Amino acid sequence: MPSRVIVLGAGFGGLELATLLSENFGGGIDVLLIDRSDTFVFGFSKLDVMFGRLAPAEIRIPYREAVKPGVRFLQSTVEAIDPAARRVVTGDGTFEADVLVVALGADLDPAATPGLVEGGNEFYSVPGALALREVLPRFERGAVIVGVTGKTFKCPPAPSEAALLLHDYLTARERRAATEIALVMPFGTPIPPSPDSSRAILAAFAERGITFVKDNLVQALDPGRKVAVLSDGTEMPYDLFLGVPVHRVPQVVIESGLATGPYGWVPVNKKTLETSFPGVYAIGDVNGVGTPKAGVFAEGAARIVAAAITAQLRGGPAPEAYQGAGSCYLEFGAGQVARVDVNFLGGPKPTGAFQNPSAALRAEKAEFAASRLQRWFGR
Numbered sequence: 001m002p003s004r005v006i007v008l009g010a011g012f013g014g015l016e017l018a019t020l021l022s023e024n025f026g027g028g029i030d031v032l033l034i035d036r037s038d039t040f041v042f043g044f045s046k047l048d049v050m051f052g053r054l055a056p057a058e059i060r061i062p063y064r065e066a067v068k069p070g071v072r073f074l075q076s077t078v079e080a081i082d083p084a085a086r087r088v089v090t091g092d093g094t095f096e097a098d099v100l101v102v103a104l105g106a107d108l109d110p111a112a113t114p115g116l117v118e119g120g121n122e123f124y125s126v127p128g129a130l131a132l133r134e135v136l137p138r139f140e141r142g143a144v145i146v147g148v149t150g151k152t153f154k155c156p157p158a159p160s161e162a163a164l165l166l167h168d169y170l171t172a173r174e175r176r177a178a179t180e181i182a183l184v185m186p187f188g189t190p191i192p193p194s195p196d197s198s199r200a201i202l203a204a205f206a207e208r209g210i211t212f213v214k215d216n217l218v219q220a221l222d223p224g225r226k227v228a229v230l231s232d233g234t235e236m237p238y239d240l241f242l243g244v245p246v247h248r249v250p251q252v253v254i255e256s257g258l259a260t261g262p263y264g265w266v267p268v269n270k271k272t273l274e275t276s277f278p279g280v281y282a283i284g285d286v287n288g289v290g291t292p293k294a295g296v297f298a299e300g301a302a303r304i305v306a307a308a309i310t311a312q313l314r315g316g317p318a319p320e321a322y323q324g325a326g327s328c329y330l331e332f333g334a335g336q337v338a339r340v341d342v343n344f345l346g347g348p349k350p351t352g353a354f355q356n357p358s359a360a361l362r363a364e365k366a367e368f369a370a371s372r373l374q375r376w377f378g379r
Contacts, residue, residue, distance in 0.1 A: 003029055003313055006088055006095055008078055009103035010035035010063060013284035013298030015376040017101060020306035022068035025313070031071045032095060034088070038063055038075050040376075042369055043155055043295060046129040047162060047331065051169050052137075056130060065377040078104065081256035083277040099279050099309055102258065102266065103302075104250045106154060106285040106293055109262075112246035113149040119223025120147075120241035123162060124154065132242070136169065141178035142239025145228055147218035150246035151186050152263070154285060154293040157340075159183055159244055160190045160201050161331040166242070167208045168333040182211040184218050184230065194352025197330065197340045204332055218243065247293070253286060264288070270345060271321035272308060273301050281305045289324065291344045296326035321345075329365040332357040337365050 005021060007014045010033050018033045039060040048054040063073050080089035086100040108124055110116045121135060122128040146163045163183045170176040183205070189198035190212070205212050217231040218241075227235040248262040258266045258275060265288030266275060273281045273289065283305055284298030291297040300322070307319030324345035330338040336357035344350045355361060373379040 006097035012295030115221030196354035
């Protein structure tokens with residue numbers, strides 16, 4: 001019988017792992033890919049929806065198109081995980097694996113920030129982006145805060161991108177002169193591992209009149225007074241709040257014992273991505289390996305785990321250690337995209353090389369997305 005690999009979560013990590021195992025073994029392996037959703041969405045496409053650049057239907061790719069030898073997709077909710085037995089309980093039955101890979105990502109918790117649900121907006125979920133698609137055209141004047149509410153969040157460049165794209169959006173509507181834009185971030189610079197990237201973003205902010213509030217979190221909103229309360233105790237007035245919600249470990253992962261609490265990301269061996277349970281791996285946003293929570297790092301982790309499974313089944317050498325390397329594209333507005341190439345685990349400290357914004361890199365970003373759609377979905 002083929003070895004069974006169960007992959008929980010069909011994001012960048014889950015899709016890449018299933019694809020690699022199919023390429024390596026074809027029908028000689030049994031990969032069960034489980035996700036509660038029926039469609040895949042690129043994280044960066046939420047900004048496209050929010051600002052009206054793409055229709056909602058254009059960003060959803062049905063998982064039924066991810067048909068590959070040796071891979072089955074199951075749309076179901078994971079209800080329990082037993083990592084010692086490598087057993088998973090779902091709404092559609094119980095399954096046991098030879099290898100279990102947890103790639104369930106990070107959950108959003110807007111309610112963890114007092115006042116956010118009642119008096120603000122979030123743009124990190126598809127429903128949040130869809131809601132803002134209706135809110136933004138009605139915004140005429142006043143102060144806008146793009147605010148981060150937790151220290152750990154997906155795609156660290158995204159809040160900066162949102163501020164820059166909002167500038168373009170309001171300029172096109174001839175409302176920029178009547179508005180103010182501020183970005184509240186928990187870092188001293190927009191992208192700490194890459195000083196060149198941070199300098200370029202801060203220069204773009206200065207040119208566009210965007211205020212950067214560093215080393216702060218938005219701890220609460222007071223909808224009655226229309227103020228955001230920051231972690232240093234100061235208050236900022238707002239007329240429109242665009243929030244990055246608190247991120248937390250999925251509850252089912254906490255209950256499994258793989259994580260210690262809502263913010264105790266799953267500990268793994270940094271070289272192999274294996275948890276303390278033999279044959280159980282955690283990749284992507286759910287783990288605490290020390291890389292940013294972004295799809296490109298989940299994809300890189302999937303390659304390491306795929307190589308480990310292949311070596312285990314075929315008796316080959318163990319894969320090289322995970323480097324925590326990847327490239328992130330940064331929307332600068334005005335049709336320009338930059339790129340930062342970062343490496344978090346391959347040296348004594350994280351490093352990042354910056355490529356200046358250009359139309360050519362916008363085309364490269366589009367090709368990056370297209371290549372994944374072709375690889376994972378045959379598009």
